[in-house]
Amino acid sequence: MEHPNDGxxxxxxxxxxxxxxxxxxxxxASANFMPQLWRKIETRQNTLFRMKRLTQYFVAAAAAxxxxxxxxxxxPRDEVNSSYVDVLAQAYPTENLASHGxxxxxxxxx
Amino acid sequence: xxxxxELIQKAQAGDGAAFNQVVVAYRKxxxxxxxxxxxxxxxxxxxxxxxxxxxxxxxxxxxxPEVFEPWLYRLTVxxxxxxxxxxxxxxxxxMSDLSEQQVMMADAAAGGRASSEExxxxxxxxxxxxxxxxxxxxxxxxxxxxxxxxLSLKELEKIYRVNENALKVRLFRARQRVLNAFEAAHKGxxxxxxxxxx
Numbered sequence: 001m002e003h004p005n006d007g008x009x010x011x012x013x014x015x016x017x018x019x020x021x022x023x024x025x026x027x028x029a030s031a032n033f034m035p036q037l038w039r040k041i042e043t044r045q046n047t048l049f050r051m052k053r054l055t056q057y058f059v060a061a062a063a064a065x066x067x068x069x070x071x072x073x074x075x076p077r078d079e080v081n082s083s084y085v086d087v088l089a090q091a092y093p094t095e096n097l098a099s100h101g102x103x104x105x106x107x108x109x110x
Numbered sequence: 111x112x113x114x115x116e117l118i119q120k121a122q123a124g125d126g127a128a129f130n131q132v133v134v135a136y137r138k139x140x141x142x143x144x145x146x147x148x149x150x151x152x153x154x155x156x157x158x159x160x161x162x163x164x165x166x167x168x169x170x171x172x173x174x175p176e177v178f179e180p181w182l183y184r185l186t187v188x189x190x191x192x193x194x195x196x197x198x199x200x201x202x203x204x205m206s207d208l209s210e211q212q213v214m215m216a217d218a219a220a221g222g223r224a225s226s227e228e229x230x231x232x233x234x235x236x237x238x239x240x241x242x243x244x245x246x247x248x249x250x251x252x253x254x255x256x257x258x259x260x261l262s263l264k265e266l267e268k269i270y271r272v273n274e275n276a277l278k279v280r281l282f283r284a285r286q287r288v289l290n291a292f293e294a295a296h297k298g299x300x301x302x303x304x305x306x307x308x
Contacts, residue, residue, distance in 0.1 A: 008293075014257065024142070036155075
């Protein structure tokens with residue numbers, strides 16, 4: 001698969017890559033490599049631990065809120081036993097409607 | 111393998127000393143590979159530490175110690191790729207065009223006319239990095255692993271998890287792009303960094 005142009009061909013490219021490896025041989029790590037690595041590991045560990053704890057707090061708070069709402073829903077409340085119309089009827093008995101200028105047909109009163 | 115399977119298993123079990131030994135055994139090779147993959151000596155240790163950091167937190171996912179090396183290479187490739195992408199985003203202009211001088215030196219390198227060996231290697235390094243800078247990060251990493259690191263297609267199959275034929279096609283295309291980049295520079299045209307999808 002020779003390259004047909006007048007630039008590099010495949011063999012020259014291979015030679016160039018081989019020389020590139022020679023120009024950049026494997027290298028030794030600096031003295032700080034391992035201490036820095038362990039510092040990074042510990043930093044990430046702490047972050048993960050903090051996130052885990054925050055998640056636990058959040059879950060606990062969400063569970064408490066759920067329980068609170070469930071309790072509020074479970075407790076019966078008197079005011080919700082009667083409808084709006086019932087409350088109105090109770091506040092304005094039929095016999096008092098005349099004083100408000102409302103006259104009922106006989107059929108309604110039966 | 112540079113270390114025994116038992117050492118990897120101990121490291122997997124959370125033995126810090128065993129993990130240390132694994133890092134010490136592989137760090138020289140990994141540092142060299144990263145240096146050739148990213149081409150920026152000042153950031154090599156940071157990327158290598160990121161590789162070993164990822165290794166530390168994912169070691170428990172390794173089921174069979176036999177695939178440890180390809181797996182470590184995959185971590186290296188991924189960390190280098192992430193670095194190159196960030197770097198590209200940070201400084202688009204760094205992907206330098208091949209200068210006239212580099213083209214001349216490439217001719218010299220190809221023809222063996224360079225004066226001193228050290229100087230010539232420096233020029234070769236600059237040229238190869240410029241050529242690899244003109245192709246995508248994927249092409250750069252694949253070519254470096256195959257042509258510079260000397261990994262076999264079987265090893266690359268394990269790293270990339272694709273079959274040999276697909277790899278051959280990708281390698282061929284990557285080589286063509288490098289050759290085209292050189293040709294474009296040789297003819298005085300500008301070698302532009304490849305367009306990337308965001």
